Amino acid sequence: MIDHSGRASSVRRTNWAGNISFGARRLHTPASVAELQDIVAAAGTVRALGTGHSFNTIADTTGDLVSVAGLPRSIEIDREAATATVSAGLRFGELTDTLHRSGFALHNLGSLPHISVAGACATGTHGSGVGNRSLAGAVRALELVTADGDVVTRQRGDQDFAGAVVSLGALGVVTRVTLDLVPAFDVQQWVYEGLPRDEVIGRFDAVMSEAYSVSLFTGWRGDPVDQVWLKRRLTGDGPLVAPRRWRGATLAGGPRHPVPGMPAGHCTQQGDAGPWHARLPHFRLEFTPSNGEELQSEYFVARSDAVAAYEALERIRGSFAPLLQIGEIRTVAADDLWLSPAQGGDAVAFHFTWVPDTAAVTPVLRKIEEALAPFGARPHWGKVFTTEPGRLRELYRYYADFEELMTRFDPTGTFRNDFLAHHFPLAG
Structure with a gap:
């Protein structure tokens, strides 16, 4: 595997469990959103990598793999709006103490504090509680780099927002997430x-x-x-x-x-x-x-x-x-x-x-x-x-809508991989 600076690397990248060995040609760890934009715009195919806590090939690619862990880390709390806008690559365990010291909390957390905010939300990861939505349910806005290298934002109330949150990495590389907060407890x-x-x-x-x-x-x-x-x-x-x-x-x-x-x-x-x-x-x-x-x-x-x-x-x-x-x-x-x-x-x-x-x-x-x-x-x-x-299409009411959204956001298939091609075979 080759890193983004062109130096050869003998390190084998795997997911957390080690059952998936990523087949990417290069692994990039951009230090800024501008650098990420250049990488995405120049790539043939690219997938975003969070903490690797997935057990299938959802993050794999034969093209370029991009880790968001190197992007500038920030936690911006809006006390009046009761929101926090955070770097997507942050792990929940790196975020929660700051929120608590500010008098705020998230409504729920997953079993592991080791997982990234973006990765957890993109896959529908959740905690537990009859009144508690998944972690993605707290997302109020997303910032992402799309296939042409542009930075776009989607927020609650936008027409396609409900399709952009649990997006399987198919629409772009998420760089920042705005989360709803509740009082600390x-x-x-x-x-x-x-x-x-x-x-x-x-x-x-x-x-x-x-x-x-x-x-x-x-x-x-x-x-x-x-x-x-x-x-x-x-x-x-x-x-x-x-x-x-x-x-x-x-x-x-x-x-x-x-x-x-x-x-x-x-x-x-x-x-x-x-x-x-x-x-x-x-x-x-x-x-x-x-x-x-x-x-x-x-x-x-x-x-x-x-x-x-x-x-x-x-x-x-x-x-x-x-x-x-x-x-x-x-x-x-x-x-x-x-x-x-x-x-x-x-x-x-x-x-x-x-x-x-x-x-x-x-x-x-x-x-x-x-x-x-x-x-x-x-x-x-x-x-x-x-x-x-075919069964997934039956199980998800908005399956076809998501296919259309993928095609609209990524008409050339920059973020497509084998996982998406298999589970959404009719997408553009």
Whole structure:
């Protein structure tokens, strides 16, 4: 691989998990937006790279790969508008402390503070909570460099804004993002073990509405659910005392990691109250959340179908549990973003962390997708899935609108790659 200055580099660039080796001819790390504009305008094909926390070829290219990590870092807080305009390459963990010290917060965070703002928003990445939209739901405006090297801005209210936020990197290289803010708040996080199946099946909405953010972790080995992570948003009354028993589950006797055998010290603190940004993620920025030896998949169904989907997965668990490190079930509130997996309705996400064996996992994904097909399951764009383009067209109301938007923004295919060509084969 060749870097942007022309020096040969022997460094092999891979995604975070190491299951994808990027095939780019050159890797660029521009130090300014002007330099990025020149690179994009001169490139035949180009793809943007964030933190590489995707598990498929969405960021890959045989042309030029551009990392936005070298762009000038900025966090501009507008107190009156309650927004922050930030460098797209910033990781959430590099942003949140500044927001908190200014008295503000984001409405939600993903499991990992290690992911970039632009990459997370572009793929529909989310946290959890019946009232919490995905991270992209906080986006009020975007600045991006388009195929001809121009800098354009799209903001909420613009005709094509809803198609430009979760855009899979297909419209340009995002350089700055404006995010909605809320007042800073504290969260208290507890872990319960052994939630009976009857609670999940019989009272799913009540379980998932128990706290500001709720995650169910299961190895899909049968009754009960292994762990429930409750993240309660605190009011002025201060910290709460966790009951030892909750819905038949038992309060964990110490810190827990969701993946069996992994060190709990890598996770955000459990028990004591703390700032939103130190509790809403599952993992701490100063630690690698795992060794990266994994694959991930995730499928979204309507929240009203959550129990039926859960039972459908139970029926085939014998085919996938041996390959599973851990599963997680979360809720995501509805939004109007065209390619968001929660577009049009409240959703439940079934997440799977697999052993790093693509050949073994791929046929299992087909079985899972078949089991979830009656519920219109939408895959997470940044994770491994086998859903065919024809099915995606059925699942996403604005699929054809997004094809038209890609063609309009990028008529020569500068940002096209094999991933986009496969999943949107009719685009220009």
